[in-house]
Amino acid sequence: MTVRPVIQLPDHRLKERALPVPCIDETARQLAADLVDTMRASPACIGLAAPQIGVSLRAFAIDVTGHPKAHSCHGEVVLFNPELLLAHGPVVAREGCVSVPHLTGDVRRATEVVLRGLDQDDHERILTADGFEARALLHELDHLDGLLFLDRVASQDAIFRRKVYR
């Protein structure tokens, strides 16, 4: 079990675009184990991407098991080289991130997604997720492109101004 330090802003590694995992070997599986161990060690953390432990590779772990907002739930998932195939139905909800302490933000994200990636046995995995699990997947996917929730915060004003009462 290896719990690795989680890097936080202003560490610039969080803003880099991560590289593809070259092959799913023992090193990749060790990374997967570290991601899961580190995620489990942070209270209330339900997802962690490799750049958050200082590894600039396209891999993340999520687990929304038991989360009150979760609808779809694939349990513990580690994906290598994930790609977003479909995203639909944006909704705004408040997010925080273990790499961005003391701040939360309202972020608009799709509620239905389909992702493709590789699992730890180098098999293609297609994930169809919705609701909270979809949000978690998109948040982790963003980390692989150097994007934080701060890059996607929806303006509070925008929420207000669009309301029309007649």
Added chain:
Amino acid sequence: MAHFAVSAVGADRPGIVAAVTAVFLEHGCNLEDSSMSILRGHFAMMLLVNAPDGVTEEQLEAALTDPAARFDLVVAVRRIDDRVPTSPAGEQWNLAVYGADRPGIVHRITQLLADNDINIVDLTTHVIGEPDQPVYAMLVDLTLPPGADAELLTRRLTHLADDLGVDCSLHRVEADVL
């Protein structure tokens, strides 16, 4: 080091923030927390500024007269305590109140919150809708003290909202750590 609270308000146009913050930069000050927004066409800035030793309220105010004149701003500078006061701990909740505009909405809702020992951490209000039928909308982020009864508070707020002829909803803000 000294901390100053600075406020500036003026008719909105491009360049206000740059002009005001130039003064702080020239005096070696560092901007800390700030909130700036357009309120009914006026740009309103509230800033906490950290200034090096020797910089005084009077110096900053004098230096701000230039951008204030150029942008027709009302500016105020006040020295504040360097210590950071702590806000009460508790759960974060969000309250939305909206309905036909009438006097007393903010006062009566916030008095109820105060009477229940609830701390407001953020509050914005907007007059929206058509000019002949203005709608008042208020969004409050608040901290419920540990052990507070959210259901009881919801009943009290709903009762008061009925009395004011507005709608309200209270919900817990759960920021999910992803």
